Amino acid sequence: MFRRFLLPLFALCLVSGPLRADVVCVDTVSELVNAIASFEYQVDGTSRTVKVVQGTYLVGNQLGGTFASYPNSVTFSIKGGYTAGCASRTVNPANTVIDGNDQANSGFGFSMYGDANAFIEGLTFTRFDGSGWPAFHIGLDVGSSNIARFTIRHCRFTRSAGTSIVRMNGPEMRFINNLVADNLPVGTGRAGVLLEYAYEAGSGAIVTNNTIATNSGSGLRLLDYDGQVGVRFSEITNNILWNNVADLDLGAFDPFINPIFVEGNVVEDYTGVLPLGSSNQTGNPQFVNLAGSNYRLSLTSPAVNSGVGYQSLGYPDKDLDGDERVTGTKIDRGAYESSLDDRTSFIVTNVGDNGSNANPLAGSLRAAIKAANAAPGPFWISFAIGGSCPRIINLTTTMLDVVGDVTIDGRTQSGWSPNTFYGRSDATLCVVLNGSGATAHAFRVPAAAGSSARLAAFGMMFAGFTDAALRLENGHDHRIAGNQFGAVPFTSANGAAVRVTGSSGGAFVGGYDDPASMNLIAGSSVAGIHLDNSSGGNTIANNVIGFQTDGTSAGGNGTGIFVYNSPNNDIQYNFIGYSDSTAITLSGPSTQGNEIQYNGIGADWLNGTPGNTGAGIGILFGAHDNTVGAPLLGAYGWNYIAGNTGPGVWISASGGVGNRVLYNTYWDNGAIDIDLGAAGPTANQPSNPASGPNRLQNYPTFTLAQRSTGANPTLAVSGQLHSAPNTAYRFEVYIGRCDPSAPTRGTAEYWIGRVNSLSNAQGDATFSAVFSVPSFLGSLSQVSATATSSSGDTSEIGECFTITNVAPPDALFEDGFE
Numbered sequence: 001m002f003r004r005f006l007l008p009l010f011a012l013c014l015v016s017g018p019l020r021a022d023v024v025c026v027d028t029v030s031e032l033v034n035a036i037a038s039f040e041y042q043v044d045g046t047s048r049t050v051k052v053v054q055g056t057y058l059v060g061n062q063l064g065g066t067f068a069s070y071p072n073s074v075t076f077s078i079k080g081g082y083t084a085g086c087a088s089r090t091v092n093p094a095n096t097v098i099d100g101n102d103q104a105n106s107g108f109g110f111s112m113y114g115d116a117n118a119f120i121e122g123l124t125f126t127r128f129d130g131s132g133w134p135a136f137h138i139g140l141d142v143g144s145s146n147i148a149r150f151t152i153r154h155c156r157f158t159r160s161a162g163t164s165i166v167r168m169n170g171p172e173m174r175f176i177n178n179l180v181a182d183n184l185p186v187g188t189g190r191a192g193v194l195l196e197y198a199y200e201a202g203s204g205a206i207v208t209n210n211t212i213a214t215n216s217g218s219g220l221r222l223l224d225y226d227g228q229v230g231v232r233f234s235e236i237t238n239n240i241l242w243n244n245v246a247d248l249d250l251g252a253f254d255p256f257i258n259p260i261f262v263e264g265n266v267v268e269d270y271t272g273v274l275p276l277g278s279s280n281q282t283g284n285p286q287f288v289n290l291a292g293s294n295y296r297l298s299l300t301s302p303a304v305n306s307g308v309g310y311q312s313l314g315y316p317d318k319d320l321d322g323d324e325r326v327t328g329t330k331i332d333r334g335a336y337e338s339s340l341d342d343r344t345s346f347i348v349t350n351v352g353d354n355g356s357n358a359n360p361l362a363g364s365l366r367a368a369i370k371a372a373n374a375a376p377g378p379f380w381i382s383f384a385i386g387g388s389c390p391r392i393i394n395l396t397t398t399m400l401d402v403v404g405d406v407t408i409d410g411r412t413q414s415g416w417s418p419n420t421f422y423g424r425s426d427a428t429l430c431v432v433l434n435g436s437g438a439t440a441h442a443f444r445v446p447a448a449a450g451s452s453a454r455l456a457a458f459g460m461m462f463a464g465f466t467d468a469a470l471r472l473e474n475g476h477d478h479r480i481a482g483n484q485f486g487a488v489p490f491t492s493a494n495g496a497a498v499r500v501t502g503s504s505g506g507a508f509v510g511g512y513d514d515p516a517s518m519n520l521i522a523g524s525s526v527a528g529i530h531l532d533n534s535s536g537g538n539t540i541a542n543n544v545i546g547f548q549t550d551g552t553s554a555g556g557n558g559t560g561i562f563v564y565n566s567p568n569n570d571i572q573y574n575f576i577g578y579s580d581s582t583a584i585t586l587s588g589p590s591t592q593g594n595e596i597q598y599n600g601i602g603a604d605w606l607n608g609t610p611g612n613t614g615a616g617i618g619i620l621f622g623a624h625d626n627t628v629g630a631p632l633l634g635a636y637g638w639n640y641i642a643g644n645t646g647p648g649v650w651i652s653a654s655g656g657v658g659n660r661v662l663y664n665t666y667w668d669n670g671a672i673d674i675d676l677g678a679a680g681p682t683a684n685q686p687s688n689p690a691s692g693p694n695r696l697q698n699y700p701t702f703t704l705a706q707r708s709t710g711a712n713p714t715l716a717v718s719g720q721l722h723s724a725p726n727t728a729y730r731f732e733v734y735i736g737r738c739d740p741s742a743p744t745r746g747t748a749e750y751w752i753g754r755v756n757s758l759s760n761a762q763g764d765a766t767f768s769a770v771f772s773v774p775s776f777l778g779s780l781s782q783v784s785a786t787a788t789s790s791s792g793d794t795s796e797i798g799e800c801f802t803i804t805n806v807a808p809p810d811a812l813f814e815d816g817f818e
Contacts, residue, residue: 100128109137130162190217204232219244240334264308309477410459418516423605424551463491476505506537522555577610589622597637611643624656630663699798710808746784
């Protein structure tokens with residue numbers, strides 16, 4: 001688990017270290033079989049993608065069995081839907097079919113080890129026979145990782161047999177927008193989809209937008225085996241689980257120790273102790289033709305336009321047919337989106353704006369907002385403005401407030417094309433809203449709008465708004481995706497791109513697993529994103545903040561993301577650089593429960609280090625119990641924090657307690673990587689805990705750091721801590737150098753591992769461990785460590801300690817002589 005670079009592979013995974021990427025295009029059965037079998041020969045730190053050309057592949061049992069790969073940090077992907085030569089791609093599993101031909105022992109899968117990642121997308125698997133094993137499976141070797149991720153999305157699994165049809169066993173499991181139907185799972189515990197928490201891996205499962213129907217066992221079964229504590233949050237949302245022997249089986253899952261969210265599903269039959277909420281339906285979903293295996297929804301289905309608005313990873317960009325999500329007021333439940341659009345609509349036909357809210361120009365955007373506010377229900381605004389891109393709408397006065405459920409969709413303007421990259425933007429956005437430095441905002445949901453209001457804004461450019469281009473003071477489930485804020489030639493800056501404030505419910509800014517959802521946010525004078533809504537619950541994911549469209553040139557904001565008295569926000573997978581102050585600021589006593597994970601802070605998609613002015617992350621004015629990196633019991637969620645002029649993470653003298661700073665990687669910051677209190681190193685306290693940020697948690701010191709120098713090097717460490725009595729501590733060990741800004745302290749360049757220990761009645765704790773280390777770290781000669789108490793207080797980065805290199809015990813006999 002050694003990390004140096006934050007790579008632009010967010011749709012697939014965040015992986016350890018720089019990958020060597022291998023891509024193969026296949027269009028015959030033999031090529032497909034050989035490409036999949038090659039998984040067994042991957043080496044550590046490599047990525048292999050198998051691109052499958054559209055067609056039917058009658059593989060029989062040539063794939064039968066389990067392919068095993070044991071190096072760490074392997075990524076393996078199989079993606080269907082490619083045209084000849086893999087020149088282009090249409091993601092629709094109907095166009096790429098892998099057929100087991102009902103042959104015995106045709107079921108297959110992958111056994112992975114360490115920080116491995118698997119990604120399967122756009123394929124149909126049919127007529128496989130597991131013959132006493134699952135038809136398809138992805139599993140993790142016991143206890144080998146806490147951060148592996150397995151994703152299956154936009155796939156179909158049909159007419160197959162096995163103990164289960166799809167089985168996944170790992171730390172992070174994602175099963176999204178699939179069809180599992182007409183299968184014959186057999187034996188005890190049989191299921192269409194079986195998801196198992198891996199042993200001591202901090203597991204969790206995301207199961208959304210699937211149709212799992214007409215299987216002879218359970219439709220979906222989730223197991224946590226002997227009360228395994230998952231650490232991660234699990235979610236079962238907006239699925240159709242219907243006409244199985246048992247549709248949803250949580251009978252062997254303990255929701256009291258493993259957090260889970262089960263909402264918006266259609267479930268006919270349920271087993272489990274968790275009461276299902278009222279958003280779950282039990283009625284017939286009214287498939288188009290159940291007997292004929294057509295699992296699309298009829299227009300009268302209660303599952304149409306009725307899904308819940310919150311999914312932790314956002315909505316899929318397409319349904320299983322490749323059609324747009326979402327059509328209508330709400331997302332449809334299940335894998336297919338119907339064509340029924342229950343919104344009133346307005347088409348903007350010109351760029352004019354007369355500034356009159358009472359009598360706006362016909363066909364203008366202002367007229368569209370007025371019509372939306374007068375509509376009794378949800379409203380959709382599209383664009384059909386004549387001329388070529390861009391079409392600039394210069395607002396002469398502040399726009400009418402948005403008081404209803406309104407979608408404003410710039411993607412509908414002719415010439416628009418989506419972004420296709422992570423970390424930079426190649427989108428063509430054709431609708432430009434310009435405030436010219438004279439108007440406060442482009443769109444505002446006012447406090448008076450009430451909690452039912454909702455704004456969705458897609459595919460536009462915003463510049464020149466003095467307060468915030470989008471200001472959300474009330475409402476819920478706002479969605480901001482695929483836009484560009486700032487970096488527009490010949491325009492003035494926005495004060496902020498997006499501000500979520502007042503009584504607003506959660507907003508989703510960006511998206512997961514879909515580059516088209518990324519927002520580019522540049523040049524805001526105050527903050528790129530400002531969150532100060534009292535209920536919090538926002539998701540800020542996969543945005544490029546502080547860059548021009550190339551993802552490397554400077555477009556810094558005042559602050560990248562500013563959070564004030566707003567709790568429980570998720571800030572993940574963003575690139576944030578060139579800020580005039582911190583990349584992320586957490587401030588105020590109500591700022592708690594925020595999670596900052598998988599971000600490149602002072603990093604760009606080409607692994608450059610465009611640092612921020614000041615700390616990478618600042619925690620101040622009473623902000624408490626937040627997470628930067630991993631949770632206390634986990635080993636996932638790392639951020640790459642680099643090139644900032646101040647500390648990597650600074651919990652200032654005014655900061656609160658319980659702020660966990662775990663499992664991150666730091667590089668070339670201008671001050672120590674983790675800093676508590678006044679700027680600069682703080683000495684250990686004679687009596688600890690003490691009064692101050694994170695209770696001025698003491699850092700540990702080393703008594704031994706010894707590296708073997710053989711073919712498989714290890715690092716043996718031992719150390720000690722004086723702090724609170726009878727308290728559990730997590731010690732994290734880093735390898736690096738002595739920090740030039742504070743020569744007695746270490747740099748946390750590479751996370752080596754963690755070890756837990758309990759202090760005695762006098763407050764003294766010791767620790768020791770042996771970690772595997774890659775040979776490429778041989779040039780680094782120092783270790784340092786942090787301590788985190790059971791209450792979540794992380795210490796400063798500790799003193800650097802010189803590593804002693806020793807020969808392995810059998811080195812004398814390596815020539816064959818004794």
